[in-house]
Amino acid sequence: PPETRAAARARPRSGPAPVTDVAKLCVCDLLVAQCDVNCCCDPDCSAADFSLFTTCSVPIVTGDSHLCSQKAAIYSLDVEANPPERIFKLIDQVNPSVFCIHTTNYKQALSLSSPEMPTSENFDQLLKQFGSASFSAEPDSWSMNTDAQNPSDENETYRYEYGVPIQTADAFLRLPSPVVSSWCSDANPAGFLVNQATKCIRSVSVEKCGNIQAVSMLFYINSSILAFVLQVNITVQSIVVQSLNGMRTLLNGSDVLRLPMILDELCINIVLGVTYHITYTDAGEIIEAAASFVLGAINKEALSIQQSFEISFTQVNTKPVPLSGNPGYVVGLPVRAGFRPQGYPFPIEILFAALVLNTNKYSQLTILQSTSNQDCLAAQGARTPILFGYNMISGCKLRITAAMKCQPLTQTLLDLLKGQSFPEYVASFGNSQAQDVLDWVPITHLHISEQRIHNTFQSSCQIPVSLEMEVKWTKYGSLVNPQARIVNVTATITTTTLKQLPSGRERTIPITSSVVFTDISSPAEPGYKAWPTINAKLPFDFFFPFV
Amino acid sequence: NNSYQLSSVPLQIVFYVNGIYYIFYFLATLAMIVYKCQVFSYPHKFLAPDLALLFVMAILEVLRLYLGSMGNLTEEEAPLVLSLVIMVGSVILSVYFLVWQTYVLKADVIINAVLLFTYGIESVLQVIAIATFFG
Numbered sequence: 001p002p003e004t005r006a007a008a009r010a011r012p013r014s015g016p017a018p019v020t021d022v023a024k025l026c027v028c029d030l031l032v033a034q035c036d037v038n039c040c041c042d043p044d045c046s047a048a049d050f051s052l053f054t055t056c057s058v059p060i061v062t063g064d065s066h067l068c069s070q071k072a073a074i075y076s077l078d079v080e081a082n083p084p085e086r087i088f089k090l091i092d093q094v095n096p097s098v099f100c101i102h103t104t105n106y107k108q109a110l111s112l113s114s115p116e117m118p119t120s121e122n123f124d125q126l127l128k129q130f131g132s133a134s135f136s137a138e139p140d141s142w143s144m145n146t147d148a149q150n151p152s153d154e155n156e157t158y159r160y161e162y163g164v165p166i167q168t169a170d171a172f173l174r175l176p177s178p179v180v181s182s183w184c185s186d187a188n189p190a191g192f193l194v195n196q197a198t199k200c201i202r203s204v205s206v207e208k209c210g211n212i213q214a215v216s217m218l219f220y221i222n223s224s225i226l227a228f229v230l231q232v233n234i235t236v237q238s239i240v241v242q243s244l245n246g247m248r249t250l251l252n253g254s255d256v257l258r259l260p261m262i263l264d265e266l267c268i269n270i271v272l273g274v275t276y277h278i279t280y281t282d283a284g285e286i287i288e289a290a291a292s293f294v295l296g297a298i299n300k301e302a303l304s305i306q307q308s309f310e311i312s313f314t315q316v317n318t319k320p321v322p323l324s325g326n327p328g329y330v331v332g333l334p335v336r337a338g339f340r341p342q343g344y345p346f347p348i349e350i351l352f353a354a355l356v357l358n359t360n361k362y363s364q365l366t367i368l369q370s371t372s373n374q375d376c377l378a379a380q381g382a383r384t385p386i387l388f389g390y391n392m393i394s395g396c397k398l399r400i401t402a403a404m405k406c407q408p409l410t411q412t413l414l415d416l417l418k419g420q421s422f423p424e425y426v427a428s429f430g431n432s433q434a435q436d437v438l439d440w441v442p443i444t445h446l447h448i449s450e451q452r453i454h455n456t457f458q459s460s461c462q463i464p465v466s467l468e469m470e471v472k473w474t475k476y477g478s479l480v481n482p483q484a485r486i487v488n489v490t491a492t493i494t495t496t497t498l499k500q501l502p503s504g505r506e507r508t509i510p511i512t513s514s515v516v517f518t519d520i521s522s523p524a525e526p527g528y529k530a531w532p533t534i535n536a537k538l539p540f541d542f543f544f545p546f547v
Numbered sequence: 548n549n550s551y552q553l554s555s556v557p558l559q560i561v562f563y564v565n566g567i568y569y570i571f572y573f574l575a576t577l578a579m580i581v582y583k584c585q586v587f588s589y590p591h592k593f594l595a596p597d598l599a600l601l602f603v604m605a606i607l608e609v610l611r612l613y614l615g616s617m618g619n620l621t622e623e624e625a626p627l628v629l630s631l632v633i634m635v636g637s638v639i640l641s642v643y644f645l646v647w648q649t650y651v652l653k654a655d656v657i658i659n660a661v662l663l664f665t666y667g668i669e670s671v672l673q674v675i676a677i678a679t680f681f682g
């Protein structure tokens with residue numbers, strides 16, 4: 001009947017009443033209708049159970065000790081008796097202090113207050129009192145509707161500060177990111193000076209190729225960033241096209257907008273990754289914004305793609321010097337390396353920056369990256385940066401057929417193992433400057449060949465099969481703050497003989513590359529201060545009358 | 548010349564002792580209220596009346612002791628009677644601090660009991676003094 005239902009709804013549910021009777025409170029009574037072992041206050045235990053106990057886990061239960069006189073229940077086991085029996089005493093404990101509570105007229109003082117149970121009536125008031133931003137409904141300023149937004153009065157005296165969402169003509173600069181699950185949510189704004197990199201999954205299909213907004217380049221560059229009094233347009237810095245098998249090519253002309261379209265049952269020009277580069281001044285204004293895209297293609301079977309987004313901020317007129325530590329290397333940061341440009345005679349090198357480093361700090365010293373299809377020849381140059389302190393090993397499988405020629409294969413494998421620009425020098429400290437050549441450690445190359453002793457007369461073809469880099473580092477500096485310093489880097493290439501295969505046969509050999517960091521620091525020698533000397537000299541006229 | 552002097556010496560002594568004791572009582576009660584604030588849960592809803600009544604009691608006490616002392620020394624009945632009336636208020640307030648305070652500590656019980664005892668002696672001596680001045 002509706003009356004009882006209404007009454008039931010209106011009556012606030014409250015928690016169970018607190019137990020305050022000392023004789024009835026038993027915290028070790030955890031099993032319902034069963035005797036808990038060594039729980040002397042358990043009402044489910046019989047005298048026979050008590051005879052099996054060794055000790056009482058709860059020896060005393062008292063009331064509030066601030067009171068002048070409080071009840072206490074004492075449980076103990078009388079082990080002398082045979083069989084052992086439980087003794088229960090209810091006594092009045094007296095607090096001898098003169099500041100004990102004689103009476104109190106504020107009854108709630110002696111117990112913890114029960115929280116208010118939320119009902120439909122008091123929910124709003126409780127939400128206002130205890131709810132914070134995570135529980136509040138979507139605030140109005142987050143609405144993505146263009147008609148609900150009035151941005152013209154917001155860029156008057158607007159100065160960006162760290163973490164403030166970057167505003168665009170309509171809402172915010174979006175950096176889609178996974179929210180609860182891995183699916184992309186477009187409501188994540190990019191914060192000023194917050195370098196972020198996110199990856200998320202978006203559901204796509206070839207049929208809806210042109211209709212999904214978030215896979216088209218236009219979605220990411222059509223709004224202009226509001227900065228102070230200017231509006232900064234987002235320019236396209238570069239476009240990389242990734243083919244279905246993962247090969248990436250950089251496009252030459254990057255000012256043309258490529259929109260998704262269907263071509264040969266594939267949907268091409270789908271945005272797989274966006275990297276925003278924002279240039280700002282020290283007054284908090286954004287003066288330039290550029291976006292680099294990675295476009296890809298999907299076929300009929302693809303149901304979802306992974307998109308990756310990144311945003312980075314650079315201050316205007318500065319060249320960011322990526323340090324990997326100050327001064328010692330920080331574990332996890334990429335090892336800095338560079339190479340000496342050709343053609344400079346030795347003395348001039350001291351004047352100019354002697355070493356050339358790749359501006360991307362993650363591309364200075366790299367190692368082959370294993371891919372899901374382990375074919376070496378299809379790896380297409382995927383490399384991962386070598387991070388200080390992280391030993392890595394990677395590899396691939398090389399399928400050798402009879403038709404392969406030795407020299408091109410050797411060159412391909414060397415390129416694969418070493419990468420396009422293998423550096424010559426590695427920075428010994430994380431903050432080594434390119435001008436100080438002495439701060440840089442040259443990479444020593446070693447060559448080991450697995451020779452078969454017999455077959456020396458055959459013109460043997462040596463192909464490199466593994467590259468092992470060993471980075472020896474030491475702890476440098478004070479005992480409490482040791483800094484990591486690279487002392488020695490050795491790159492060892494192991495080659496093996498490639499035997500000529502009969503035609504039609506194939507062989508698969510594994511190619512590995514690894515990097516190992518070895519700590520060669522010598523144990524620290526503590527330095528002690530000199531022992532204090534007693535500087536006691538007699539005055540020169542001490543033995544006056546006799547000297 | 549003692550026989551012509553109506554002022555009661557014991558009453559004056561009790562007034563003097565009462566004054567000194569009350570200073571101690573006031574400071575002790577205030578200190579204990581501060582202690583209770585720190586150690587126990589003392590919401591403002593309960594703290595405000597206790598403090599207010601303590602200050603009211605201090606004012607009444609000063610008034611009462613002044614009137615009583617003046618009345619005794621000038622051998623006037625009116626101030627003594629007024630002092631006795633104010634004492635009723637003081638007694639009620641002392642009983643409040645003894646029984647109806649938010650937290651009554653054992654020390655509270657002791658000092659209020661002593662205060663009530665002093666009031667008892669004082670009231671008896673005051674009535675005798677009023678009777679003496681009337682007659």
